[in-house]
Amino acid sequence: MNRKAQQDFGTFLRLLILILGLGFVLIPIWYMVITSFKPQTMIFELPPRLWPQTWTLKNYIVALGKDSFDLYFLNSAKVAIASTLLTVLIASMLAFVFARLRFPGKEAVFYIFLLGMMVPPVMLIIPQFLVAKWLSLFNHWGLILVYTTMNISMQTFLLRGVFENVPRDLEEAALIDGGGPWTIFWRIVLPLSGPGLSVVIINTFLYSWEEFAWANVAIKNASQRTLPIGIALFQSEHLTEWGQVFAASLVALVPVVIIFIIFQRHFVQGISTTGLKG
Amino acid sequence: MLLAHNKLKRTFQMWAAKHRPHQSQRTMYTKRRSDLLPALIFLLPGLVLFALFFLGPMLYSLRISFFQWKIVHPDQSVFVGFRNYQHALSDPIFRRAVLNTLVYTVITVIVKLFLGLGVALLLNQRLPGRTFFRVAYYLPVITSWVIVSLLFEYMFNGQAGLVNYALNNVLHIIPKDILWFADPILTLVPIILLDIWKGIGWAAIIFLAGLQAIPAELYEAARVDGANFAEQLRYITWPLLGPTTVFLVVVLIIGGLNAYVPFQLMTHGGDPMDLTHSVLTLMYEATFGRLDFGYGAAISYLLTLFVFLVSLVELRLMRQQAGAA
């Protein structure tokens, strides 16, 4: 009885803090949402209002109605999904090597991979462009391969920590039964790394979905453009239809939110505990 | 209380001993001294991709930093040795950019770590509407930088923005409106706040994933031993979040030092008077603004060197600490 009351109070307190924090977090989001429903005239009214005087759906209709919006949306989806799958595969293979295998110079190689996080990406655009030109990759594959490369370092680093935490008891059992490294990787380590892999998936998908700089130079064909470029094209030199930009950007959030909701299910305590009790 | 405390510690240490990664692993998969062959197979695809699209380009741009680079006729570029680097290090604008970047990094990383952990702990427990809260706190992470920079500029508008209105007319903390973006130091406030706002959710998710690796049994055992929430946090959560924390500290610091977008969008290239640059906005301006590719590359690699050294130190320090726990 006492214990339950304590728990309830704890829950209540947590809810309270979360809701208060939510206020801080959601004010700018709220602004984004109401601005997307405002007519162009009121977008940046000063002093600002928290509740618009007039509402309109025009921004959404125009922005989503532009012929290429769904094309760009699909292009982004295609590239993001492919990059995510490739990154998960490659990064987990790399992380497995660092977490479980042993060979001389291992840490040195690991640090070489970590370098990938330490060089500002914008510095690499021109030589990467040269490589893409050499391989004729001014298309979605060019995007996919570069996005994967730019994510490998961080995701490998993340997964190495995750894999190192996976207890070895199960592996020892599998080894005795004659399994090799691939079996261990595919059947034991990966399945037990749900939360870590979920983070990698969410992060990589987000990165590929909203990447702009490389897509801007690597895609020359308008029909292959990705969504961030499409949205940037709403801005012109002198006049920008901000209402449409906001509307389009909000719609662009939806796929990422969906991916997030799907994969955050893995952030539930107990799924990745040991396979053995006690 | 002391008895419970010690017992708790022992429980944890026994568990940790079972699960600690072996410091010097014996090879598991081959009979020889090293797992080189399977390692090569697993490494190959990633290595090829990495060499092609990262290492090659990196070495190419590193080479540029030693030249006065001509973009159309690179063979006519003039070799200048370390001059680009010397120029950067002696340039007061560069030094100011470094200062801005460091201040920004330190503040944002510390705040994001603490608040991120707090949010993760809150979102870890069973709660009504938990998924909703998780999505809500993650939303800032996925919003577009362009849009939220615009919004923060709008909120911090010097003549009629929300923040001034709140501080001046409502809370009466300041005597008159502050022109945030006209002051080279105050400009950093909205930039820092923007990054924190946008980054807490990201850190929280990573912590959240890390929290899943801590088995419920430990908390149960601790509760049985009479430990309260704070003690559980200190003896179970914090140590077992070790790898996650290391990861976050390294990645957040790297991210902070590489800050570009919020600075560019809110200072429009160092206004006022080149005093609000970050290292990367300066690099960008040199490369694509003034077409001085060699100098831009030198700035990038100075940054990379610094990041590399800092990361090395962090990783060593934190692994040592984790080992000593």
Next chain:
Amino acid sequence: MKIKRLSALFISMIVVLATVLTACAPAAAPTSAPTSAPATEAPKPTEAPTQAPTEAPTQAAAPVTIQYWHTHSDPETAQLDKVIAAFEAANPGIKIAPTRYAYNDYKTALLTAISSGAVPDVARLDIAWVSEFADQDALIQLDGTMPNFDTIIKDTFPGPLSTNVWKGHYYGLPLDTNTQVLLWNKADFDAAGITTPPTTMEEFATDACKLSDKAKQQYGYAEGGTYFWAPAPVFYAMGGKVTDPDITTATGYVNGPDSVAAFTMLKDLYDKGCLSPNLLGGGIATDAGHAQGNYAMIIDGPWMVDIYKNNYPDFKVNFAPIPTGPQGTTSSVVGGEDVVVLAGTKNQDAAMKWAAYLLSPEAQKMMAEVGQMPTLASLTGDPAMPPYFAVFQEQLKTAQARVPHPKWGDMDNAINNAYQRILKGDQTPQQALDQAADEINALLK
């Protein structure tokens, strides 16, 4: 140990692989690298800029495609398609493939392409970039190589044309131009009892203060920032100059008496509360402030018509020429875009034909319909022009271009910083501009 050697070998393999890739990645010399244009004819070799004019265009066996890069807005792009259709009808055998880039990231895309040799054939460039790109040998010299070049430029405004000059040669053609004029808010003027906009700088200064009321957050005049473009019209109208005509020195020019007088006047207005402090950063934007009545006067360009139509449809915008300076003459600053042909193009003749066509009266009239002000002087007062063009085209007769020099960005910065120091009271206008003169001279060496 054998294993140790193996992994040392392994690691050095990575390094070698990477180095080899670096060496192999072509250090692009544009004449040898292929462009990404599909279906091109047998490439004609492009030579050094001082070549004699090429002869009659070769008959193409297959159609030639010209890649044209630009940053036009949606309505302008739609109109451009019509211009392309007209050109293709008149020039069978040449196809134009336009690509639209996002405005803010266009320069990056261009530079990346140029660095790799995968350049477009023709591009629309901001006027300030022409001398920069020309200095890097990225553009083809047009005088002496383009047929009819001299005839074409006879009809263009001198200000916009001058933005294409570098080291005595022309590297582009003025494509569209604009300038800034005075915008005055009639409601504010009526409220202050002023019937007409100021015609001299003296009137301008007095009016600005009559129209200011700090308590109501009203200012007689506002500028968008301290970058040179903002005070430039006032600066030029008061007789200010940045450098001598041959661009050899700034001493006596940017810190000359007229320049100093211009900034002194602005500083004076600022101190008296007649110039809004928003120009220091982060205040109410000029377009919004003007329409809402906060700023009675601003100086801006023809795009304001579209902006107000969209954002403040009830606001009636009024234009007037920039008030005259002490010498009795008006002036303003030139903006706009130039069209250039990139070095490395495989279809120089076709490319030049396209560029020349964009300067024909038909093409210029078509683009004028969507707000692109023509650079042809003969089209001034043409009935096909939108009516609001008149005041701008009149102003263009006296508008001046900013210094066409690859280091203009840094010079702009020097003046920008000087303006900041002046407004903040750190230096007097003379001191600040003396410092700017020194900084600019260093750039001109």
